[in-house]
Amino acid sequence: MSISAFPVAGPERIDGGSSAAPDFVVVDVETACSRVSSICQIGIVGFRNGVEVFAYETLLDPCDEFFPFNTGIHGITCDHVAGQPTFAHIHAAVDAYLSGRITVAHSSFDKGALASACQTHDRTPIETTWLDSVRVAKRAWPDLPSHRLNVLSKYLGLRHKHHDALSDARAAGMVVVRAIDHTGIELAGWLELAKQRSSPSAPKAAPVGPLKGCRVAILGASRNGVLAHWLASAGARVVASVGTTTTMLVISDEQPFGRYFSASPAYRRAEELRRQGSTIEIVGEHELRSRIGLQIAS
Structure with a gap:
């Protein structure tokens, strides 16, 4: 090089x-x-x-x-x-x-x-x-x-x-x-x-759904975008960032880091919380959509 x-x-x-x-x-x-x-x-x-x-x-x-x-x-x-x-x-x-x-x-x-x-x-x-x-x-x-x-x-x-x-x-x-x-x-x-541009407000979580009770942060997409609305329709509360009460970090299919998404601050914060004993889940959008689709189908 x-x-x-x-x-x-x-x-x-x-x-x-x-x-x-x-x-x-x-x-x-x-x-x-x-x-x-x-x-x-x-x-x-x-x-x-x-x-x-x-x-x-x-x-x-x-x-x-x-x-x-x-x-x-x-x-x-x-x-x-x-x-x-x-x-x-x-x-x-x-x-x-x-x-x-x-x-x-x-x-x-x-x-x-x-x-x-x-x-x-x-x-x-x-x-x-x-x-x-x-x-x-x-x-x-x-x-x-x-x-x-x-x-x-x-x-x-x-x-x-x-x-x-x-x-x-x-x-x-x-x-x-x-x-x-x-x-x-x-x-x-x-x-x-x-x-x-102001920070978009997150859509309101549906009263019922497979993600009811989950506090979800998104990596690589807007809090008011398509993914956020889909998460909210499944009952999730979409939060602005990864914190101690966050239960899931969803990696958007459109996130800007490519295959290097693990270098992002949100991902590193989620990993740090997991090392500290948190049960926060890190999951890709496609995987989560497939999982929830199976839950609804069943």
Whole structure:
């Protein structure tokens, strides 16, 4: 595996030499282990008028251990990051790229990872306006069966190497560019839609059903979507997150993590509760639908 580190650009040249500032920037990170602060690669790309105007990528020493699970996703090992800078060393450059700008990320994972890394390395938080390209894609192409980045890239005909930070950042940026072209909604309009979005209220649980009494969290789908309504019709109370009283975590067929869903915070929280003695069940949507269908049939 060959991964190169790009030189850190100075703040005054973050637009790659262009005299015009980017309309938005895109960031993507890879992490070494389950701690989201363990950033081992970061990619940042700037777009103006639908065209890439700069790109920045580097490997990082995460100052943490590498889990085989994470290495299996992105291929980066401790040998790759030997002698590479830490997040503390490149914080100023990342801040110069993102601060005061519109920053796109595909899901909230990268936002949380940067915030956690700033805290871990005792650096000031990065102040930027975030835009989630997953939500943009769901509004632009609501009929797609999945809005994972690799699925979107294939659908849109984008060149993409999944779980490479720079390639992921480029792809997420092009998702926004294509969404603007497809819908006619400009960047400001997407930001306004993001501001207007409020947390959806969960449907009311049916008084009877095979899931009556269950408190169910969903991984990868809205609390007011099709899956949530189906769970509620079966008697379940759909909750916002995994907590100590949650009895089941249902993994949506459309969840954005692909086969790496076990890296999600909700899944890790459920696993932690199970280690502590909780009886919380982790089950896939398809399996649960089949199980309940059999119960109703009998």
